[in-house]
Amino acid sequence: xxxxxxxxxxxxxxxxxxxxxxxxTVEHEEANHACGDALTMYLQLENGRILDIKWEGTGCxxxxxxxxxxxxxxxxxxxxxxxxLRKQDILDMLGIxxxxxxxxxxxxxxxxLKNALHxxxxxxxQSWLSTVEIGEE
Amino acid sequence: MPLDIHAIRAxxxxxxxxxxxxxxxxxxxxxxTQVPQSVLNAMREFEEGGRANVHxxxxxxxxxxxxxxxxxxxxxxxxxxxxxxxxIIFTKNCTEGVNLVARSLGETMQEGDTVLLxxxxxxSNIVPWLQLKERKGITVEWMEVDGAGHIDLEHYGKLLSxxxxxxxxxTGQSNVLGARPPLEAMIRDAHAHGARVLVDGxxxxxxxxIDVRKLDCDFLTFSGHKVYGPTGIGVLYxxxxxxxxxxxxxxxxxxxxxxxxxxxSAGDIPEKFEAGTPPITQxxxxxxxxxxxxxxxxENIEAHExxxxxxxxxxxxxLDGITIFGPVDPIERSACISFTxxxxxxxxxxxTLGKRGICLRAxxxxxxxxxxxxxxxxxxxxxLGIYNTREELHVAAWEQAIAALRGL
Numbered sequence: 001x002x003x004x005x006x007x008x009x010x011x012x013x014x015x016x017x018x019x020x021x022x023x024x025t026v027e028h029e030e031a032n033h034a035c036g037d038a039l040t041m042y043l044q045l046e047n048g049r050i051l052d053i054k055w056e057g058t059g060c061x062x063x064x065x066x067x068x069x070x071x072x073x074x075x076x077x078x079x080x081x082x083x084x085l086r087k088q089d090i091l092d093m094l095g096i097x098x099x100x101x102x103x104x105x106x107x108x109x110x111x112x113l114k115n116a117l118h119x120x121x122x123x124x125x126q127s128w129l130s131t132v133e134i135g136e137e
Numbered sequence: 138m139p140l141d142i143h144a145i146r147a148x149x150x151x152x153x154x155x156x157x158x159x160x161x162x163x164x165x166x167x168x169x170t171q172v173p174q175s176v177l178n179a180m181r182e183f184e185e186g187g188r189a190n191v192h193x194x195x196x197x198x199x200x201x202x203x204x205x206x207x208x209x210x211x212x213x214x215x216x217x218x219x220x221x222x223x224x225i226i227f228t229k230n231c232t233e234g235v236n237l238v239a240r241s242l243g244e245t246m247q248e249g250d251t252v253l254l255x256x257x258x259x260x261s262n263i264v265p266w267l268q269l270k271e272r273k274g275i276t277v278e279w280m281e282v283d284g285a286g287h288i289d290l291e292h293y294g295k296l297l298s299x300x301x302x303x304x305x306x307x308t309g310q311s312n313v314l315g316a317r318p319p320l321e322a323m324i325r326d327a328h329a330h331g332a333r334v335l336v337d338g339x340x341x342x343x344x345x346x347i348d349v350r351k352l353d354c355d356f357l358t359f360s361g362h363k364v365y366g367p368t369g370i371g372v373l374y375x376x377x378x379x380x381x382x383x384x385x386x387x388x389x390x391x392x393x394x395x396x397x398x399x400x401x402s403a404g405d406i407p408e409k410f411e412a413g414t415p416p417i418t419q420x421x422x423x424x425x426x427x428x429x430x431x432x433x434x435x436e437n438i439e440a441h442e443x444x445x446x447x448x449x450x451x452x453x454x455x456l457d458g459i460t461i462f463g464p465v466d467p468i469e470r471s472a473c474i475s476f477t478x479x480x481x482x483x484x485x486x487x488x489t490l491g492k493r494g495i496c497l498r499a500x501x502x503x504x505x506x507x508x509x510x511x512x513x514x515x516x517x518x519x520x521l522g523i524y525n526t527r528e529e530l531h532v533a534a535w536e537q538a539i540a541a542l543r544g545l
Contacts, residue, residue, distance in 0.1 A: 004485070009544055035484055035500050036514030058514065060482035061542070105484065 011065035021054040028116035067109035107132040148173040156494030162529045167520030179425035209424030216427040218348040226373040231339040232261035234358030234373035239265035241383045248274035251300040256282040257311040260503040262337040286316025302332040309341030314463030315470040346435040366426030370419035387412040473520035483517040489538040
């Protein structure tokens with residue numbers, strides 16, 4: 001049966017960079033209230049770079065695979081570059097069609113990342129519309 | 138004579154649809170039901186025959202609209218066995234019915250007054266009371282329930298004796314566990330302590346007969362779209378003597394007696410609570426849905442749905458890693474089953490089955506306090522309607538989905 005792409009299920013079953021980060025510069029939690037999925041992201045920032053990233057959370061295959069894939073991508077990335085990531089980057093990274101009703105599952109990782117960076121920069125957190133270009137529906 | 142399910146199915150155009158080449162298996166009836174042709178026809182005939190606003194103009198079309206709208210009210214009155222047609226108020230949905238009571242009756246409450254809720258409630262019967270708490274400083278207390286969805290009646294009695302309870306707001310049937318609180322006894326107890334009772338009938342109305350006079354409830358609300366009727370229409374039943382003393386809800390046309398520069402006087406019930414042009418077509422559709430449903434004896438509907446429920450419970454129990462929530466005995470359960478599957482998120486499971494035309498719901502089903510109490514974030518829910526069949530509950534596809542998601 002065609003369920004999800006094998007690499008998505010692989011990341012769901014064997015998530016990368018899952019856990020807590022003792023030396024985190026910033027720790028931030030966001031949730032998808034529509035389904036109860038929650039994600040806490042730990043970032044260690046140094047000289048404007050993401051030196052290390054870990055995350056904890058529960059959720060569906062899409063949300064868990066998305067944060068697992070994103071965490072690999074973020075390792076060593078400039079925070080400024082990370083802040084420029086957009087909805088389409090996450091969809092390209094996942095490489096599977098994401099239906100409207102699963103969009104927030106796919107984008108919870110980016111929403112959490114953007115707001116973690118805002119918190120690290122001493123700024124207010126933003127809505128889903130601002131962070132990942134989707135509404136609060 | 139048992140229900141002829143195949144004849145019933147043939148009346149629902151949507152049930153003939155196919156999804157990715159597979160037959161539609163619609164098991165999300167607690168969210169919304171499909172609509173029979175007779176209901177669609179009634180709404181279409183009203184629109185095509187020349188529609189008009191109700192209770193305003195004097196021409197022939199207006200007369201026709203007013204008669205059809207009030208006929209629908211009387212059909213609902215009969216459906217609930219209410220004493221008077223003006224005890225039936227048309228609303229947008231069940232949620233608006235609860236909000237109407239919270240806004241209107243709520244105006245007469247003050248700090249220290251208590252509204253009692255159960256952990257079985259849907260958010261629509263929680264949030265309006267929490268809003269009232271914010272607005273008026275009332276107290277909201279929660280009756281305890283156990284994992285099977287039984288309300289702790291001893292705790293209920295204690296709350297009734299110790300608190301200044303003005304209103305008990307309770308579901309007639311849990312939208313998650315399918316459990317049905319003992320309404321008659323609970324209403325009797327509430328009245329003995331001077332409290333009024335609002336019943337959220339959203340999940341009850343399609344599955345069991347509701348007799349508001351036998352129940353002796355003070356208010357009861359439900360939605361059209363969960364009883365084979367259209368969306369955009371609901372009903373609030375209220376006892377006449379209580380509705381008459383309540384302040385109006387929304388302000389606007391139709392709800393007034395007289396308006397001058399400085400103020401207004403409210404009209405009589407039910408108009409007092411139906412400001413603005415009502416959903417006339419939908420009310421006519423709701424009346425048609427009640428008539429459609431009433432052609433079947435309730436004991437036949439109950440026997441059919443109960444047999445399906447027992448079959449579903451038996452089949453589900455065999456699934457690897459399943460935990461089923463709610464009453465163990467199918468007799469205590471009505472219309473729905475919520476469960477989790479070890480290692481599989483409800484959204485992944487329902488999306489996978491959805492691609493094969495099998496419609497289930499996943500999530501917290503707008504009952505977060507209950508889910509938290511059960512230690513859950515999300516569950517899968519299967520919910521039945523009159524048109525479901527034994528064949529639709531074969532779980533071979535479910536087993537395949539589980540195996541695929543677990544990577545077996």
